Amino acid sequence: MLENIYFNGRFILEAEAKISVKNKTFNYGLGAIEGIRGYWNVKKQELFLFRLEDHYRRLLNSCKVLFIAIPYTVKELCEITVELMKINKVKRDIYIRPIAFINLPSLRPDLFETEYGLTIFIEEATYVVKPAVNAMISSWLRIENSTIPPTVKSIGGYLNSALAYSQAIAEGSDEAIFVTREGNISEASTNNLFMLKNGELYTPPLADNILEGITRNTIMTIAEKDYSLQVKEMSIPRSELYFAEEIFLTGTAVEVLPVINVDKRTIGTGEIGPITSQLQRSYLEIVRGENVKYMGFLTPVYN
Numbered sequence: 001m002l003e004n005i006y007f008n009g010r011f012i013l014e015a016e017a018k019i020s021v022k023n024k025t026f027n028y029g030l031g032a033i034e035g036i037r038g039y040w041n042v043k044k045q046e047l048f049l050f051r052l053e054d055h056y057r058r059l060l061n062s063c064k065v066l067f068i069a070i071p072y073t074v075k076e077l078c079e080i081t082v083e084l085m086k087i088n089k090v091k092r093d094i095y096i097r098p099i100a101f102i103n104l105p106s107l108r109p110d111l112f113e114t115e116y117g118l119t120i121f122i123e124e125a126t127y128v129v130k131p132a133v134n135a136m137i138s139s140w141l142r143i144e145n146s147t148i149p150p151t152v153k154s155i156g157g158y159l160n161s162a163l164a165y166s167q168a169i170a171e172g173s174d175e176a177i178f179v180t181r182e183g184n185i186s187e188a189s190t191n192n193l194f195m196l197k198n199g200e201l202y203t204p205p206l207a208d209n210i211l212e213g214i215t216r217n218t219i220m221t222i223a224e225k226d227y228s229l230q231v232k233e234m235s236i237p238r239s240e241l242y243f244a245e246e247i248f249l250t251g252t253a254v255e256v257l258p259v260i261n262v263d264k265r266t267i268g269t270g271e272i273g274p275i276t277s278q279l280q281r282s283y284l285e286i287v288r289g290e291n292v293k294y295m296g297f298l299t300p301v302y303n
């Protein structure tokens with residue numbers, strides 16, 4: 001099960017996919033990825049892929065910045081992904097990882113190449129996190145547009161996330177929050193951040209070096225449409241975070257993840273906040289195809 005992957009134009013077994021050790025992406029991290037989820041709805045006997053087109057639009061945008069000219073449209077990428085689900089007979093929650101890479105064994109770290117590759121593999125979605133986490137501000141600053149563009153989901157950019165996350169774990173925390181050079185909150189290692197203060201929701205703007213998360217956008221939509229909560233995209237100075245009534249992180253993998261402590265300072269009551277809980281519940285209904293209003297976010301695989 002799940003052993004079939006898409007690899008450079010063909011569906012093959014994962015074990016048959018071969019990349020040279022001289023491969024440029026393997027050597028320098030020059031490539032782009034996506035992370036997509038599929039949710040199995042038992043009642044409807046349907047697999048729903050969440051915001052598939054938006055993920056592939058972001059992948060093609062990442063590729064554009066990196067001069068990686070993979071020859072696919074968003075529509076074709078969606079069709080390939082649906083086909084991959086069928087070939088693997090996926091009937092459970094799933095995580096999908098597309099990778100756009102340079103398909104050449106050349107050791108000059110540049111982006112102008114003639115051959116590009118695309119692979120898509122899938123894994124059982126078994127990402128287990130605590131119901132709520134403690135976070136710390138990382139001493140690693142977030143990458144920025146003058147170094148590695150944070151709005152591009154580049155493979156190389158994940159070194160920044162890995163350093164911060166690993167530091168957090170090594171220091172007994174669950175998650176790392178980046179600040180910018182100016183000391184504003186950016187995002188967590190692989191998630192966007194929201195803060196509730198005086199009953200209003202805030203999230204850092206793109207200018208504070210975030211990846212423009214699809215979950216972030218979904219939460220902004222739900223908050224505004226269903227809870228009449230206008231989300232303000234505003235720079236958040238580090239110290240403001242400690243005064244928050246609620247904090248939560250958003251991302252494809254963690255969905256909506258409450259943060260109850262930052263730098264050993266209790267956030268709000270130290271319990272999961274009511275707005276966080278409501279948004280989390282709404283999000284989980286939507287992704288699984290249990291909210292008719294948001295079926296437009298979903299690509300059904302079997303019907």
Ligand SMILES: Cc1ncc(COP(=O)(O)O)c(C=O)c1O
Binds near residue numbers: 161191216251252253
């Ligand atoms: C750095 C970073 N920020 C935010 C996110 C959340 O983005 P999304 O909601 O599109 O998964 C991710 C996950 O891909 C990420 O790696």
